[in-house]
Amino acid sequence: MTSEFEMSDLGLLSFYLGIEVEQKRDFITVKQTGYAKKVLDQFGMSDCNATKIPMDPGMKLDADKQGERVDATRYRRIIGCLRYLLHTRPDMSYSVGVASRFMEKPTVKHFNAVKQILRYLKGILNVGLVYTQEKKPEVLVGYTDSDSGGDVVGRRSTGGMAFYLNEGLITWNSHKEKTVALSSCEAEFMAATAAAKQALWLRNLLGEITGTEPKAVSLYVDNSSAIALMKNPVFHGRSKHIDVKFHFIRECVEREQIVVKKVHTLEQKADVLTKPMPAVKFSVMKHLLGVREFELEDHQA
């Protein structure tokens, strides 16, 4: 192919779309430390005081209609940069997701929330994901979780999902659900349906890349009644209002593409994608999610 186009071999992959990749004998790391520093510089936050958490646990951001407006363009620019950082920083996924909901008319209150995310970023720069060699066949595992009506504007729930190839976190997401859930069970059910779509795609893609028959994806949910609803298509008064489209996951379970399993809340890896947490719990849960802090190379020099 080199004969057809003028190409240059840049050697081992080390820098791709602003993401720093390091390849070692039995693991690969990805991080965006350089980009994070640039973002802090750009918005004049290089010398700010760091915080331990990107968003305070009691924080309920609303539309803040009476609040003093801030420059929306600047607000959106910061959010844009932060969203790009999320490629290797799932720990900020929830807080940036919440801040993004107010891009239309940001106020001082929202801007302060964004500033806290930047301050959190400043405190913990050298962070990313690790993919290790585990010498066993690849399996896909997913976790899904949801809060219940956490968004005070529309009372909608925030769902989160995280997918792993063996132990390595490959995709995650934190999203506000499209409709209001009447119970936590329903919210989890909706989050799991969203995760099921992602699971099917990942499963097929992995099958295609490796050239093997796709195996069933295990999906961990921490809500027993939601699991019961997925496994056994019962129909009764308390679940009859759930939109038909959310029953998609039942079909996936029936076809054995997805296996739903129960996980304790404390081991729910997607938990940190659905709610703000106090510092200690946050640091435990983000480690559980798969975010790793690297040693600073500068110290050795």
Add this chain to the structure above:
Amino acid sequence: MVDSSDYDETPVRFRNLNEVYQDTVEVELTSDSEVEALLAVMEEPSCYRVAAGNGNWVEAMESEIQSINKNRTWELVELPAGQKPIGLKWDYKLKRNAEGEIVKYKARLVAKGYVQRQGIDYEEVFAPVARIETVRLILALAANRSWKVHHLDVKTAFLNGELIEDVYVSQPEGFEKKGHEKMVLKLRKALYGLKQAPRAWNVKLDGSLKKIGFRKCVTEPAVYTRGEGLSKLVLGVYVDDLLVT
């Protein structure tokens, strides 16, 4: 009078060029050294008129024209009736090293693609790129199987794309053919700036990859695979950056 159908599409200009010129203080340049000093401050000239005075930029432009000619990108033709040529523009970039010293003067010829209209000048523009999830999946897979991931880059990628549509462009400023100034260039291959350039490049890349035995994934059109077992190759495409493992 303004044609009402044109009204929405024409970009609004608040001041015309003459008005801008009127407000600008004219600088008297008495010696060559002053011109050079001025150029040094501006560094990346914004238009051909400025760049033409600097040998480095002229050289850069000649090299760009050469690589276009080598690609047999265009041919000189008479403009068919009813066609409008798309304007070209020179874009100048300085490449610096980590110490901030100038390493390279780079001139790129771009087409003013913003005048193109869908359905007339181009049809399809979508070109798949690898999703970031896919990139991470490939990395995780590579780590688990201790594959090494290589990074390839295609030079002037878009110039390789072949055009399906007829596209006419005017001759590049400073490189008009003597005696044929009225003629236009018919493009065989894409130029940077054209709406359909990314797609044309992707179609071309797709063809070449298939020719050498790669298979495109159904679930992710930016991923290709080849071979089985130990000689297995997986390739991710992000425009002109290729990941191979």
